[in-house]
Amino acid sequence: MLLDTMPRSKKTPQDAGPSSGKRKAPSKKTSKQPVTYDDTKFETEGAWLLYKNVLSSRNIISERRVLISDFANELLGHVIQRNKWEKFVATPRVAYVEIVKEFYANIHDNLDNPEHPQYQQVYMRGQYIPFSPLAILRYYELDNTETDILQAPNTNLQEVVTSICQGIDHWPDGSSTLNYNWLLPQVRTLDKMVSANILPTTHTSTVNMERARLLHWLQTKTLNIGNYIFANVLHIRNNRRCLAFSSLIIGLCEMYGIDLSHEITRVKRTMQIDRIGIRSSEVHMTRNSERSSQGPVGGQSNVHGQPEPAQDDPMAEDLYQSGTEPTLASNSNELNQWRTSNVEIKAHIREIREAQVQEAESRRRDHDALSAQMTQLLGYFSLYPPPPPQ
Numbered sequence: 001m002l003l004d005t006m007p008r009s010k011k012t013p014q015d016a017g018p019s020s021g022k023r024k025a026p027s028k029k030t031s032k033q034p035v036t037y038d039d040t041k042f043e044t045e046g047a048w049l050l051y052k053n054v055l056s057s058r059n060i061i062s063e064r065r066v067l068i069s070d071f072a073n074e075l076l077g078h079v080i081q082r083n084k085w086e087k088f089v090a091t092p093r094v095a096y097v098e099i100v101k102e103f104y105a106n107i108h109d110n111l112d113n114p115e116h117p118q119y120q121q122v123y124m125r126g127q128y129i130p131f132s133p134l135a136i137l138r139y140y141e142l143d144n145t146e147t148d149i150l151q152a153p154n155t156n157l158q159e160v161v162t163s164i165c166q167g168i169d170h171w172p173d174g175s176s177t178l179n180y181n182w183l184l185p186q187v188r189t190l191d192k193m194v195s196a197n198i199l200p201t202t203h204t205s206t207v208n209m210e211r212a213r214l215l216h217w218l219q220t221k222t223l224n225i226g227n228y229i230f231a232n233v234l235h236i237r238n239n240r241r242c243l244a245f246s247s248l249i250i251g252l253c254e255m256y257g258i259d260l261s262h263e264i265t266r267v268k269r270t271m272q273i274d275r276i277g278i279r280s281s282e283v284h285m286t287r288n289s290e291r292s293s294q295g296p297v298g299g300q301s302n303v304h305g306q307p308e309p310a311q312d313d314p315m316a317e318d319l320y321q322s323g324t325e326p327t328l329a330s331n332s333n334e335l336n337q338w339r340t341s342n343v344e345i346k347a348h349i350r351e352i353r354e355a356q357v358q359e360a361e362s363r364r365r366d367h368d369a370l371s372a373q374m375t376q377l378l379g380y381f382s383l384y385p386p387p388p389p390q
Contacts, residue, residue, distance in 0.1 A: 043106050043123035051105035060100055060267045061244045063092040064196040067274035075186040076193060079218050088140045088225065089197065091272075093254075095246035096263035099124075103249045107131075107237050129256040131233075133226030139251050145224045149217050150231060157209070160216040177206035187215055192273050194218070198228060200236075200244035279345055 042048040066089035071077035080089055106123045110116035111131070120132035137144055157171040165182045172178070183191060191211070195201050199211050207215070217223065229245060236244060246267045253260060271277055 040126045041102055043108065047105045047108075047123075051101055055101045055105050055243070058101070058240075059242045060095070060097060060246050061196070061200040061202065061242045062095060062267050062270050063200075063245070063247045064193070064270050065089060065091045065272040066193055067272055070275040071189065074189065075219065076190045079190060083222050083225075084142060085140075085225075088142070089193065092247035092269065093250045095250045095267035096260060097265040097267055099253060099258075099260060099263060100243055100246045100249050100267065103253075104233075104237050104243055107234070111234065124253055125258050127256075127258070129252060129258065131230075131252065133224070133230045135226075135252065136229050136248065137224075137226040139248065139255060140225070142225070144226065145222050149214065149221075149223060150227055155213055155216060157212075160212050163219060164212060164215050171209075177208050178212055180205050180207060183207065183215075187219075189273075189278060190218065191215060192278070196270065196273070198223075198225065199232065200242065202242060276345055276348060 037045050037048045042051065066076070066080065068077060068080055068086065068089065071080075080086065103122060103124060108116075108118065108122075110118070111120060111122070113119060118128060120130060120135075121128040122131045134144065158169065161171055161178070162169055164184060164187045165178065166184050168182055180188065180191070191204070191207065194211060194214060195204050199214060201211075214223075229248070233245060236242075250260070
C-alpha cells in the first residue's frame with residue numbers, strides 16, 4: 001500500500017465557499033493573568049488555581065471618599081467624628097487589579113487560627129505581610145475600641161426599623177430586606193458610606209438585615225472596623241461576591257514594603273460622597289418618576305397594603321406617608337421643588353469651578369514670583385561667585 005506523502009495545501013478562500021466579504025472581527029483579549037504557577041505571587045499552587053479559575057473574573061468595588069464638610073451637622077458627620085474616621089473616609093489610594101486579586105487568592109483557610117505558622121499573615125510578592133484587625137486599625141490610625149457589634153447580641157428588628165425608617169414600625173413579613181426609600185433621609189446618606197466602605201455592595205436599592213442593624217448601631221455607638229472589615233474580607237473570599245477594600249489592601253502592601261511600581265491596571269474609582277452628588281442622584285431618580293402621570297409605579301404591595309414605590313423614586317416616602325394615593329397636583333409640586341434643587345446644584349457647581357480657577361491663578365502668580373526670585377538669585381551668584389574652598 002502506498003502512503004500519501006504529498007504535502008497538503010491549505011484551503012484558499014475560494015475553496016472554502018462563498019464569503020460575505022466581511023473581515024472576521026478579532027477576538028477580545030482577556031485580562032492578563034499568570035499562565036503558569038508563579039511562586040513569587042502565590043503562596044501555593046492552590047492559591048494560583050483559585051486566582052485563575054475564580055478570582056480573575058470577579059469585579060472590584062472601590063472605597064469612596066466622603067466630603068466631611070458637607071455633612072458636619074448631620075448624622076454621617078457625627079458618626080465620622082465619634083469614630084475618628086477622618087482617614088478611613090479620606091481619598092482612597094490608587095489600587096491595582098492584580099494586587100487585590102492576588103491578595104484574596106493568598107488568604108489561606110487558617111488565617112484566623114492562632115496555632116497556624118502564618119496566623120493573620122498573607123503572602124504577597126515573596127514575603128508575608130500582617131493582616132489582622134489590629135493591622136487594619138493601625139493603618140487607619142484608630143484605637144482598639146471595646147464596643148463591638150460582632151460580639152453584641154442582635155438588636156430586636158422592630159427597634160431597628162423604628163430607628164432608621166419612617167412610615168413603618170415593623171420588619172415586613174416574609175421579607176429579608178427593607179426598601180431603601182423607607183429609610184430616614186439622614187440614614188440614607190449614612191447608608192451610602194456604609195455600603196461602600198464597611199459592607200461593600202452593589203445592591204443599594206434594598207437594605208438587608210445585617211446592614212440595617214449596622215445603621216442602627218452607628219447612630220449611637222462606635223464600631224471596631226478592624227474586627228468588622230477582617231471578618232468581611234474572609235466572608236468575601238469564600239463567597240461569590242465582588243472583591244472590596246482595594247485601597248486598604250494597597251495601603252497595607254505599601255506599609256510593609258511591597259514594590260508596586262510595575263503595576264499598570266488600576267481599579268476604577270467611584271465618585272465621592274458629597275452633597276452635590278447625593279442631590280444630583282435624587283434629581284435623576286425624580287426625572288424617572290415623571291414618566292408616570294399617576295405617581296410611582298409598582299406591582300407589589302408594601303407593608304401598608306399600598307402599591308410598592310418604585311426603587312428609583314426618592315420622593316416615595318413623602319408621597320406615601322399620608323396613607324393616601326398620590327395625586328397629580330402633589331406630584332407636580334414635588335417635581336417643581338426638585339427642579340429648583342437642580343438649579344441650585346448647577347449654581348453651586350459654577351461657584352466651585354470659579355473658586356478653582358481663582359486658586360489656580362493664585363498658584364500661578366506665586367510660581368512666577370518664585371521663579372523671578374530664583375532668577376535674581378542665580379544672577380547674583382554669577383556676578384559674585386562664592387570663594388573656592390580652602
